[in-house]
Amino acid sequence: MAVYTPITPDDVTPLLAALQLGPLQACEPIGSGIENTNYFVTTEDGAWVLTLFERLETDQLPYYLRLMQHLAQRGLPVPEPRANAEGTLVHRVAGKPAALVNRLPGHSVEAPDVHHVAQLGATLARMHQAVADFPLHQDNLRGPAWREHIAPAVLPYLDAARQTLLRDELVFQQHLSASAVAHGLPAGAVHADLFRDNALFDGLPDRERLSGVFDFYFAGHDHFAYDLAVVLNDWCIDLDSGQLDPTRAQALIDAYRQERPPHGAEWLLLPGLRRAAALRFWLSRLADWHLPRPAHVLQPKPPEHFERVLRACIDTPWHPAL
């Protein structure tokens, strides 16, 4: 249950007035999610999600909220943060920085099939195209600099074989990041954490439509092909083995390239970028597991899953059929 900051109607009413929304009808805590406090809020104008940020500070939020606004205003299925009369997207509720976004319909899909991943691939490509004129910049805060910083902190918790895997992979990734071909890859503001639990599908079984993509709070500037690698490593992985399911992966890639045909170098580097993506989540899960931040991560996710994904990426690199 992720409600770190309980709120009452009296906490929400001033915000609704500032956002020119009708009177509060309901306000229910959302149980899922581990990072922030989230509430479903209903007014006569519609259904909303109120997020009270428990980790990010007010001055860190505009990048993420402006990116969501940018994508939503270009027709992507992304929640749009509601602005006050001054155009401000970051508000304050119960002493915490807060945002109010429209509530998307649907539910998350735990076992996606080719139909789901194809829709996700097409939407991801449209997101990558839509950020061409996004004016803000923030580095991916879980990118190479963070990787080099966090690895020594988790290394002492690993056995010898895992230490070797981690050290070798850091060296491989240093070479990849420094290569001329990597520097030439198309890049922009990317989601960088678009896992199954950050998308919603709506509609009849077998005909479900992607209704939304949310949780942009790890977004940053990175290669589009890296974002694609993050998505492949979650949506197209067999959770029992950590192996890529080539049928789903090919369906996702086919849908992606119909919307945005990637450059040759993006295909060339995809196996290495899948390794970078697996390493990023292995490291963050190791850090959450061994170095938990007080009261923030209640249920750390098992790091071993991404260790297996990383080993599978190294042992059986996958190249899509083009």
Ligand SMILES: Nc1ncnc2c1ncn2[C@@H]1O[C@H](COP(=O)(O)OP(=O)(O)OP(=O)(O)O)[C@@H](O)[C@H]1O
């Ligand atoms: N705009 C939205 N429309 C509908 N449901 C939403 C929306 N935003 C969030 N939710 C619901 O709230 C839940 C929690 O949101 P989210 O995953 O962003 O939690 P968090 O704690 O902020 O982040 P994390 O997943 O990193 O722990 C989601 O699983 C989803 O069910």
Ligand SMILES: N[C@@H](CCO)C(=O)O
């Ligand atoms: N999607 C991440 C958590 C948020 O970064 C994971 O599964 O480890």
